[in-house]
Amino acid sequence: xxxxxxxxxxxxxxxxxxxxxxxxxxxxxxxxxxxxxxxxxxxxxxxxxxxxxxxxxxxxxxxxxxxxxxxxxxxxxxxxxxxxxxxxxxxxxxxxxxxxxxxxxxxxx
Numbered sequence: 001x002x003x004x005x006x007x008x009x010x011x012x013x014x015x016x017x018x019x020x021x022x023x024x025x026x027x028x029x030x031x032x033x034x035x036x037x038x039x040x041x042x043x044x045x046x047x048x049x050x051x052x053x054x055x056x057x058x059x060x061x062x063x064x065x066x067x068x069x070x071x072x073x074x075x076x077x078x079x080x081x082x083x084x085x086x087x088x089x090x091x092x093x094x095x096x097x098x099x100x101x102x103x104x105x106x107x108x109x
Contacts, residue, residue: 006067007024007025007026007088008024008025008026008027008059008065008066008068009023009065009066009068010022010023010030010062010064010065011066012063012064013032013058013061013062014062015032015052015054015058015061018052020032020034020051020052021033021034021035022034023058023062024068025057025059027057028057029053030054030057031054032051032052032053032054033050033051034049035047036048036049067088068086069088069090069091069095070087070093070096071084072103072108080104080105081103081104081105082104082105082107093108
């Protein structure tokens with residue numbers, strides 16, 4: 001598990017050359033994400049892909065920023081999240097909402 005601080009999800013990032021639906025930043029660099037489209041303009045999937053790596057934080061270029069306190073993952077074959085990939089060093093699992101707790105495997109609670 002990684003422990004750290006100051007990780008943010010950004011929404012609607014507008015740069016001089018392109019707009020991005022989402023981004024993630026640790027204040028040193030930003031990964032900008034959009035959906036992937038084929039050459040006919042149709043969505044390839046429901047996933048977002050990284051389209052740009054920016055050597056900057058993009059707070060001033062985004063509409064909304066959300067602080068990330070935890071990142072969980074799971075295999076698609078299991079119903080609940082069973083891996084804690086990141087937890088902000090100022091956080092603990094008791095800070096999670098009941099809705100999030102209901103999606104986490106019992107051994108992580």
